[in-house]
Structure formats: C-alpha cells, structure tokens
Amino acid sequence: MLQSVDLEKLQDELGYRFNNRDLLFRSLVHRSYAYENPDVVTDNETLEFLGDSVLGLAVSHILIERFPDYDEGELSRLRSSIVNERELAHIASTINLGDYLLLGKGEELSGGRQKPSLLSNALEALFAAVYLDGGLDFAVRLVKRMFSAYLENREEEYLLKALDKDFKTQLQELTQARLKLTPVYFLEAEEGPDHDKTFHMRVAVADRVLAHGSGKSKKEAQQEAARKAIELVNGNSELLEQDAS
Numbered sequence: 001m002l003q004s005v006d007l008e009k010l011q012d013e014l015g016y017r018f019n020n021r022d023l024l025f026r027s028l029v030h031r032s033y034a035y036e037n038p039d040v041v042t043d044n045e046t047l048e049f050l051g052d053s054v055l056g057l058a059v060s061h062i063l064i065e066r067f068p069d070y071d072e073g074e075l076s077r078l079r080s081s082i083v084n085e086r087e088l089a090h091i092a093s094t095i096n097l098g099d100y101l102l103l104g105k106g107e108e109l110s111g112g113r114q115k116p117s118l119l120s121n122a123l124e125a126l127f128a129a130v131y132l133d134g135g136l137d138f139a140v141r142l143v144k145r146m147f148s149a150y151l152e153n154r155e156e157e158y159l160l161k162a163l164d165k166d167f168k169t170q171l172q173e174l175t176q177a178r179l180k181l182t183p184v185y186f187l188e189a190e191e192g193p194d195h196d197k198t199f200h201m202r203v204a205v206a207d208r209v210l211a212h213g214s215g216k217s218k219k220e221a222q223q224e225a226a227r228k229a230i231e232l233v234n235g236n237s238e239l240l241e242q243d244a245s
Contacts, residue, residue, distance in 0.1 A: 006100060013095040016130055016142055023047075023133050025102075027125040030118060032104025040102075044125035047132075051124030054131045058143030059083055062151070076227060080170060082147070084234045088120035091150050097122055167226035174233060175205050183229070185222045188212070201225045 007024060011017050018024045027044050034043040059082060063075050070078070081087075092098070098113035101122055112118050131139035171183050188200040201221040202212045211232055213224030 010095070010097075010100050014126075014130075014142060015145070016134065016138060018129070018133050020133050023129040024126075027129040028100050028122060029102045030104065030107060030112065030122075032107045032112075033102040036104045044122060047125035047128040048121045049128075050131065051126065051128030054127045054136070054139050055083060055124055055143055057136075058127075058140040059147060061140065062144055062147055066151070077167070077170070080167075080227075080230050080234065082151075085116050085120045087150075088123050089116035091146055092119040092123040094146075094150070097126070167223050167230060171203070171226040171229050171233075174230065179206060181205055183210070183226070185225065187218065203229050 007021060010024070026042060027047050029040055029043045031043040031045060034040045056079070059079055060075070063070075063078050063082075067075065067078065098119055101113055101118060103112045103118075107115075107118070127139055127143055130142050168183075175181050175183055183203050183205050186202050186204065188202050190197050190199045192198050196216075198214055198216060199218050199221040200212065200214050201218065201224075202209050203222070203225040204210060211225045211228035213221045213226070213228060215221035215224055
C-alpha cells in the first residue's frame with residue numbers, strides 16, 4: 001500500500017480530504033496490481049465506469065456556462081474534444097497522478113505510469129471515488145476546478161475548432177490514427193411513410209460494430225451513430241486496440 005505521506009500529498013494536489021481513504025486507494029489500483037496481490041480486493045475499473053458519468057456531467061456544466069448560446073450538437077462536439085484519453089491524461093499529469101498508481105511488475109516495466117490509457121482511466125476512477133466519498137457536489141466541484149484551470153490555458157480557437165468537425169469526421173480521425181482504418185456505415189432499416197421516414201444506421205470498424213444511430217435522414221442517422229461510437233471509444237480506450245489484434 002502507498003505510504004500515508006503519498007496519499008496525503010495526492011489529497012493536497014486534489015484539494016479534497018477523503019473520509020474513506022480506502023476509496024482513494026482503490027481508485028489507484030490497476031488490475032495488474034490486483035492480480036499480483038490477492039489481498040487487494042478489487043481494482044479501479046468499476047470506479048472508472050462510474051467516474052465517466054460524473055465527468056461527463058461536470059464537463060457539460062462547464063461548457064453550458066461558458067458557451068450558453070450553443071446548441072446540443074455543438075456542446076456535444078466540444079465535450080468530445082475535451083473528454084478523451086489524450087486530454088484526460090494531460091490533466092492527470094498536472095497532479096502527477098502516474099506517481100501514485102499501483103501497478104503490476106509488467107506494467108511498471110513497460111512504462112505504465114506514463115501510459116495515457118492508464119492515466120485517463122485512473123483520473124475517472126478518482127472522480128468516482130470523490131463522488132462516493134463526499135457526494136456529487138464535491139465531485140463536480142473538483143472536476144470543474146481541474147478542467148476550468150485547464151480550459152483557461154487553452155486558446156479559445158483550439159476549442160472552437162471542434163465545432164468545424166462533425167462526428168463522422170472526428171470518428172474517422174480517431175480510427176485512422178489508431179488503426180489506419182476508416183469507419184464504414186450500413187443502412188439497417190428505414191421505416192415510416194415517404195414524407196416522414198426514420199433511418200437506422202450502424203457504424204463498424206474492422207468488422208466490429210461500434211454503435212447504432214437513427215435519424216430523419218441517412219446523414220443524420222450516420223452522425224448519431226458516429227457520436228455514440230466516439231463516446232464508446234473515449235470511454236473504453238482499449239476498444240480499438242482490441243479490434244486491431
């Protein structure tokens with residue numbers, strides 16, 4: 001287990017004191033460490049799942065406050081440009097989160113403390129730990145503080161560039177960067193009269209279906225499928241790597 005001084009220092013970085021320090025400890029436990037240490041009850045993956053929702057809620061608050069005139073689609077694109085593995089890893093590095101991770105020997109030797117996937121996952125787990133320990137208000141306050149400081153250091157043009165990219169473009173850039181592959185869209189069904197049709201599409205990469213979407217046009221259904229796929233991939237950083245294997 002980490003020494004008390006380490007946990008104290010991390011809490012100082014967060015500006016939050018845990019009532020239940022076991023939650024803080026658990027948020028730092030990678031599955032490789034839990035596997036090598038049978039006395040450790042669980043890893044941080046369940047917390048990561050919960051933290052993803054806490055993070056999404058808090059970032060949505062930030063964007064609504066900062067861009068009150070933007071519609072749902074614009075806000076969604078902005079959120080996707082912020083809540084992703086690369087940006088979360090960057091924010092995690094500002095509190096030196098990698099120094100506190102509990103890793104198995106293999107992950108340690110392979111540079112796990114610097115891996116963006118591990119850092120982003122641990123940060124989400126940390127947000128969930130704060131939520132379970134102190135409630136939603138404390139968790140949202142922490143996310144807003146960390147992300148607000150981050151956003152203040154980003155040029156406005158950087159954020160607004162996300163609005164120039166629709167979801168299909170964002171997904172294509174993501175899959176090409178990781179797999180050198182382009183997403184493929186398929187029409188699954190269409191229903192309703194000619195004047196009021198609804199189209200159902202699916203998007204796949206490397207023969208794996210990522211998401212489904214519906215809309216009043218094929219383009220709208222594709223965009224919805226791409227949006228869901230981006231959220232899925234951002235929430236599971238290993239998904240595309242699994243496809244590549």
